[in-house]
Amino acid sequence: MINQSLLFALPLTMFGVILLLVYINGRKKEQFIKNYLQEKKSNQPKKESLLELLDTIVPSSIVMNEGEIQEKLINAGYYTFRYPHLYMPIKYIIVILGLIIISIANYNTMELMMLVSVLAIWVVISLIVPDAILDSRIKYYRSRVSRQLPFVIDLLAVCVQTGMTIEASLSYLAKEIRHFEPKISLLLERMNDRANVVGLEKALDEVYDHVPTTEMRSFVMTLKQSLQYGSSIYSTLTTLSADIRQVTMLTVEERIGKLAAKMSVPLILFIMMPIVILIAAPGVMRMMGSL
Numbered sequence: 384m385i386n387q388s389l390l391f392a393l394p395l396t397m398f399g400v401i402l403l404l405v406y407i408n409g410r411k412k413e414q415f416i417k418n419y420l421q422e423k424k425s426n427q428p429k430k431e432s433l434l435e436l437l438d439t440i441v442p443s444s445i446v447m448n449e450g451e452i453q454e455k456l457i458n459a460g461y462y463t464f465r466y467p468h469l470y471m472p473i474k475y476i477i478v479i480l481g482l483i484i485i486s487i488a489n490y491n492t493m494e495l496m497m498l499v500s501v502l503a504i505w506v507v508i509s510l511i512v513p514d515a516i517l518d519s520r521i522k523y524y525r526s527r528v529s530r531q532l533p534f535v536i537d538l539l540a541v542c543v544q545t546g547m548t549i550e551a552s553l554s555y556l557a558k559e560i561r562h563f564e565p566k567i568s569l570l571l572e573r574m575n576d577r578a579n580v581v582g583l584e585k586a587l588d589e590v591y592d593h594v595p596t597t598e599m600r601s602f603v604m605t606l607k608q609s610l611q612y613g614s615s616i617y618s619t620l621t622t623l624s625a626d627i628r629q630v631t632m633l634t635v636e637e638r639i640g641k642l643a644a645k646m647s648v649p650l651i652l653f654i655m656m657p658i659v660i661l662i663a664a665p666g667v668m669r670m671m672g673s674l
Contacts, residue, residue: 455517458593460524462569470513478509524566529598530631531567533624535560536602540620549606549616550575550583570594584610598627 452467482502489498535556542552557571570590578586587603605623609616 455521458524459517459520460566460569462573474510474513478506481505481509525594525596528567528570528594529596529627531564532598532602533627533631535564535567535571536620536624536627540617540624543620544617549609550578553578598630601627 449468452470453464456464456467482505485502485505486498489501493501538556538560539549539552542555543549547555553571554575557568557575560571561568570593574586574590577589584607587606591599591603601623605616605619609619
């Protein structure tokens, strides 16, 4: 009877902990807004509050505000996602439902310590796996943009060669490549919108912060140099696209060269070791039989 009460009390305890973390996150945002609105006249060092201490201790997988979620979704290429505020509540609901279902289904067939371990594993998986998937999407999106960047650079060079300005070329490309490269089209549209507000140079810096790869850095620096000094950009863009393709091919060749060393591990484990055992086993068995 005691074990059953503990099993039912454990999900409620986890639910209370999650509600406490949500409350702490809300109080933290209120305190941040209050400190931002009220200017601090004294430069004396202040003591670290409990909420700030919890902010450094509690990982972002458990407590994450809407701005951080929106930034991660944008970095993953989801520019038009309208419900970032539902990300953390859905995670909490999945955790709570999983705890209740596991507790009800296994409270008679599993020992208490084993059940607590299973529940803890479920909590960790439910909180970490969505963030890990989102981080992998961010890496995939950045690598995809970097792979398609030479194609965009070639089209930009053709537009510039016809007499269009860089701003007009980027706006034209954002509309023309929408059907076969929607992600890059949204990226260019977002950059054009920001360029109308803060200027093209600042918008290019924001694009590099959004996709911090070597290829994007070279592209941004080339456009900024042309904007600052008014130099001819057609030959520079064509050379840049060729260099990016060459670097990509060298990276692929390097990965292919590493396959031989990686394939040696399963070769040793699953082929060579069984053959050695099959060859040595009869002799060992004869020696053991003669003893």
